[in-house]
Amino acid sequence: MQIELTSEQRAFSDSCARLAADLAAGWHRGRGPGDIDPPAPDEKAWARIADAGWLALGLREENGGIGATAVDLAVLVEQLGYHAVAAPIVGTLMAAQQLQTWQAPAELLADIAAGTLRIAPVLTADLRSFAAVEPAWLLRQDTPNVGPATPPNLGPTAPPNHGETAPPNHGETTPHGHGQTGRPARGTAEAGVLAWDAAGAAMAVLPALGTAYLLADATGFADVTRAVRPLGEPAMTIDLTIPGDDALAGLGAFALSLLTADLLGTMQAALDSAVEHAKVRSQFGAHIGSFQAVQQLLADSHVLVEATRSATYYSAWAVDALPGAQALRAARAAKAFASRSAVEVCEHAIQVFGGIGMTWEAPAHVWLRRAQADRLALGDEHFHYAAIAAAEFAAASTSKSGS
Amino acid sequence: MDFADDPAAAEFRAGLRSWLSEHLAEYAHGTGYESAEAVERTHKWHKALAQAGYVAVSLPAEYGGRGLPDSYEGIVNQELAAAEAPPSPPIGHIAHAVVDFASDELKTRVLPGLLGCTQVWCQGFSEPGAGSDLASLTTTATADGDRFVVNGQKIWTSGAMWSRWCLLMARTEPDLPRHRGISMLVVDMESSGVDRREITLASGSREFAEVFFDNVSVPAANLVGERGQGWQIAMHMLAYERGPADMGWVGRLGQVIATAREAVSSGQLTADEALRQRLAAAAVDVEVLQWHVARSLANRGPGSRSEAGSVDKLLTIRIEQNLYHVVNDLAAASFVVGPPTTFANYLWSRAQSIYGGTQQIQRQIVAQRILGLPRD
Structure with a gap:
C-alpha cells in the first residue's frame, strides 16, 4: 500500500506549479473591484495552457486526450488552487469530462483538448449540481432541475461538423421516469442555470438537451478568479448518449474530486501565507507567531489541510479505482470535509493577517472568495450531509422509498 | 496512490477475519479495566491475539513481531x-522504544514477554509536577556501580497495577540542561521499593495508578539507549502513541457510526432532520480520519518525523469529541438514564485531548516543529 504521489506525479506537480505561478503573475488584482483583470487568460496564456496538455489530461486518447488518472488531475488542480489561477481550467476539465461521459463526438472533444474550443460546464443556478442531468447521482428530490427532455429542433444553428448523425440517440429513453415532468418549454432551458468557470468560454452544453449555448456576459460572482455566465442563444446541437447510472456517478465523483483538490490548494496557500506573515509581523516586541493563541490557530489549520489532503487523495483514487456509486459516496464526503475546512483555514488566515487581511491589496480575500465559491459548487457540506443522511441515516420505512 | 489492499494485505486481512470468526466468542465478553476479573479477561485476550500472530505485526520478526509494513x-x-x-x-x-534503542541483550531479555503479551508493561512518564512540561520531571536514577538507584513518583501510569515492567523516564544527569539529563530505564516492578496505588477514573475505570x-x-x-537519550526516545515513542491506529482508536470510531446508523434505521432511536445531518457530518469526519490514518501508516517508517503523530492526534481529538456529542444527542435521555456505558464513553472522549500530551501541547508541537513558528 503506497499512499503518496509517485516521483512522476511529484515532478508533474512541480511543473504545474511553475506554469500556474507564471499565469498567476500575469493576472493583476489592481486597486479594487473596478480595476481587476478579468479571470480570462489572453490568447497567449491560453495557448500555454493548451501546450502544457492540461486541457487534454482527462480525455481518453481516442478523443484527443492524454488519458491521465483522476489523481494526476488532482495534482494539477491543487496547484491551480494554490496559485489562485484566474483561468477557466477546472471548468474546461469538468465540461470535457462530462461530454466524454455523454459520448460526444471525438472531434469535438479533440477541439476542447487542443484548446481551440473553449467550453464551460452548466450548473443549476443554485450551483448544487450539473444542470439537466438526471438526479440519480447528485440531486436530491427537492433540487431544482432542468430536463431531461427531447432535444429541441434547432435546425440551422447546428454546425456542419457536429450533430449531423440523425436522429440523436439520446432523449429516446427517458431514464428514471423523470421526463414527464421535466420537459422545459423551448426557450426556457437556459433559465435557472449558469455556466460555471466560464470566463472566455465560447459556449456551454446542456447534455440532456444535446444543445450547446452561447454565453451571456458574466454575472456578479464573489470568486474573482472565476466567472459564471447565463446561457444565451442556442449555438448547435451535439450528438450525445445518455450515460448509465454508474458513468453518471463516476462523472459526479470526478467533478467533486477536482473541486476538492482546488479547495486543498487554496487552503494550503492561505495557511502558508499566514504562517510567513506570523513569522515577520511583530507586536509587543515579539513576532506574533511566537504567541500561543496564534500558534494554536495555525496548528489547527495545518491539521485541516493535512486531513483534506488525505481526503483529496482518497477521493481522486476512488474515481480511478472504485465503481461509480462508491466513488461518488467518497467524493461527497471528501468535498463536504474540504468545503468546511477550507473556509475555516482561509478565515483563520485573515485573522492572522489582521487589518491587512481585510484589504483588497492583500491576497487573503482572494483565497477566501475562491474557497467559498468552490464550497458551493456542486454542493456545500450541508447539501452532501443531507444526501448522506437521506441514504444512510433514515428510519427504515422512509429509507426504502427514498433511495 | 493505492488505498486498496494488495494481494498480501488482502490475504492477511482474510486470515485475521477467519481467526476472529473462530475464536472471538471465547474472549469477547467482559473485558475492560473496571474490575480484577475484567482485567484478567483483557490480558487473556491479548495473549490469545499475540499467540495467533496479530500483535505488533509491524515489528521485526526476530523479536516476535512479523516484520510487516505499518x-x-x-x-x-x-x-x-x-x-x-x-482492542x-x-x-x-x-x-518501538525497546526495538529501536535498546541493546541486543536487553531486547532478547524483555521483548518476548512484551510482544507475546505474557508480561504487562507500563510507561512511567508523567509526574505530579511534570504533566505537559514533561521535561521538568524530578524522578532520579543515580548511577551506582553497575546499577541505578531510582527515587521519585510517577502518576497516570496506565496498567501499573498489574505490570511486570515499567519503561521509566528518570533524571540521570542533574547538571545537564533538563532535556539532556533524562534517561530511559526498564524497571522490574517486582523490585523492592516499588509501591503502586490505584487511581479510579471519573468513568469508573481502574486502569491508572x-x-x-x-x-x-x-x-x-x-538502560535503553545511552544515558541522556531519554527525551529523544520519548519523542520517538510519542509519534507511535499519538498515532490513532496504534492505540486501537480509529476503527472503534467507525463502529460507533455503524451502531448509530443501525439504531436509526431500525427505528430503535429516532433522529430529526437536524440530528440526521449531524450524524452524516460525523460519519464524513470519521471516514476522512480513516483515510488520513491509512495515509499516515503507509508513509511511516524509519526516520519519519514524530511530529506527524501530533497532527493525527489533533485530528482524532476534533473528530472523536464531536462524534460523541452527536451520539449523545442521539441517545437522548439514555445518555444519562440507564447503564453507565454511554456516559463512560463520553468521558473517555474528553480524556482524548489530555493523555499522551494535551491538545494544546500538540498544537504547539505542530506550530513550532512543523510550521516553524518561533518559540516564545
Whole structure:
C-alpha cells in the first residue's frame, strides 16, 4: 500500500506549479473591484495552457486526450488552487469530462483538448449540481432541475461538423421516469442555470438537451478568479448518449474530486501565507507567531489541510479505482470535509493577517472568495450531509422509498 | 496512490477475519479495566491475539513481531473494530522504544514477554509536577556501580497495577540542561521499593495508578539507549502513541457510526432532520480520519518525523469529541438514564485531548516543529 504521489506525479506537480505561478503573475488584482483583470487568460496564456496538455489530461486518447488518472488531475488542480489561477481550467476539465461521459463526438472533444474550443460546464443556478442531468447521482428530490427532455429542433444553428448523425440517440429513453415532468418549454432551458468557470468560454452544453449555448456576459460572482455566465442563444446541437447510472456517478465523483483538490490548494496557500506573515509581523516586541493563541490557530489549520489532503487523495483514487456509486459516496464526503475546512483555514488566515487581511491589496480575500465559491459548487457540506443522511441515516420505512 | 489492499494485505486481512470468526466468542465478553476479573479477561485476550500472530505485526520478526509494513497495524485495528472485538494491546509505542534503542541483550531479555503479551508493561512518564512540561520531571536514577538507584513518583501510569515492567523516564544527569539529563530505564516492578496505588477514573475505570520509587535498584544493563537519550526516545515513542491506529482508536470510531446508523434505521432511536445531518457530518469526519490514518501508516517508517503523530492526534481529538456529542444527542435521555456505558464513553472522549500530551501541547508541537513558528 503506497499512499503518496509517485516521483512522476511529484515532478508533474512541480511543473504545474511553475506554469500556474507564471499565469498567476500575469493576472493583476489592481486597486479594487473596478480595476481587476478579468479571470480570462489572453490568447497567449491560453495557448500555454493548451501546450502544457492540461486541457487534454482527462480525455481518453481516442478523443484527443492524454488519458491521465483522476489523481494526476488532482495534482494539477491543487496547484491551480494554490496559485489562485484566474483561468477557466477546472471548468474546461469538468465540461470535457462530462461530454466524454455523454459520448460526444471525438472531434469535438479533440477541439476542447487542443484548446481551440473553449467550453464551460452548466450548473443549476443554485450551483448544487450539473444542470439537466438526471438526479440519480447528485440531486436530491427537492433540487431544482432542468430536463431531461427531447432535444429541441434547432435546425440551422447546428454546425456542419457536429450533430449531423440523425436522429440523436439520446432523449429516446427517458431514464428514471423523470421526463414527464421535466420537459422545459423551448426557450426556457437556459433559465435557472449558469455556466460555471466560464470566463472566455465560447459556449456551454446542456447534455440532456444535446444543445450547446452561447454565453451571456458574466454575472456578479464573489470568486474573482472565476466567472459564471447565463446561457444565451442556442449555438448547435451535439450528438450525445445518455450515460448509465454508474458513468453518471463516476462523472459526479470526478467533478467533486477536482473541486476538492482546488479547495486543498487554496487552503494550503492561505495557511502558508499566514504562517510567513506570523513569522515577520511583530507586536509587543515579539513576532506574533511566537504567541500561543496564534500558534494554536495555525496548528489547527495545518491539521485541516493535512486531513483534506488525505481526503483529496482518497477521493481522486476512488474515481480511478472504485465503481461509480462508491466513488461518488467518497467524493461527497471528501468535498463536504474540504468545503468546511477550507473556509475555516482561509478565515483563520485573515485573522492572522489582521487589518491587512481585510484589504483588497492583500491576497487573503482572494483565497477566501475562491474557497467559498468552490464550497458551493456542486454542493456545500450541508447539501452532501443531507444526501448522506437521506441514504444512510433514515428510519427504515422512509429509507426504502427514498433511495 | 493505492488505498486498496494488495494481494498480501488482502490475504492477511482474510486470515485475521477467519481467526476472529473462530475464536472471538471465547474472549469477547467482559473485558475492560473496571474490575480484577475484567482485567484478567483483557490480558487473556491479548495473549490469545499475540499467540495467533496479530500483535505488533509491524515489528521485526526476530523479536516476535512479523516484520510487516505499518499499514498492517491499520488492518488489525479495522478488523478488530469491525468484529466488535476488544482492542489490541496498546504496546506499539513501548515496543518501538525497546526495538529501536535498546541493546541486543536487553531486547532478547524483555521483548518476548512484551510482544507475546505474557508480561504487562507500563510507561512511567508523567509526574505530579511534570504533566505537559514533561521535561521538568524530578524522578532520579543515580548511577551506582553497575546499577541505578531510582527515587521519585510517577502518576497516570496506565496498567501499573498489574505490570511486570515499567519503561521509566528518570533524571540521570542533574547538571545537564533538563532535556539532556533524562534517561530511559526498564524497571522490574517486582523490585523492592516499588509501591503502586490505584487511581479510579471519573468513568469508573481502574486502569491508572500512582507509582512510588524508594531506592529501587535497577541494573545498568536495563538502560535503553545511552544515558541522556531519554527525551529523544520519548519523542520517538510519542509519534507511535499519538498515532490513532496504534492505540486501537480509529476503527472503534467507525463502529460507533455503524451502531448509530443501525439504531436509526431500525427505528430503535429516532433522529430529526437536524440530528440526521449531524450524524452524516460525523460519519464524513470519521471516514476522512480513516483515510488520513491509512495515509499516515503507509508513509511511516524509519526516520519519519514524530511530529506527524501530533497532527493525527489533533485530528482524532476534533473528530472523536464531536462524534460523541452527536451520539449523545442521539441517545437522548439514555445518555444519562440507564447503564453507565454511554456516559463512560463520553468521558473517555474528553480524556482524548489530555493523555499522551494535551491538545494544546500538540498544537504547539505542530506550530513550532512543523510550521516553524518561533518559540516564545
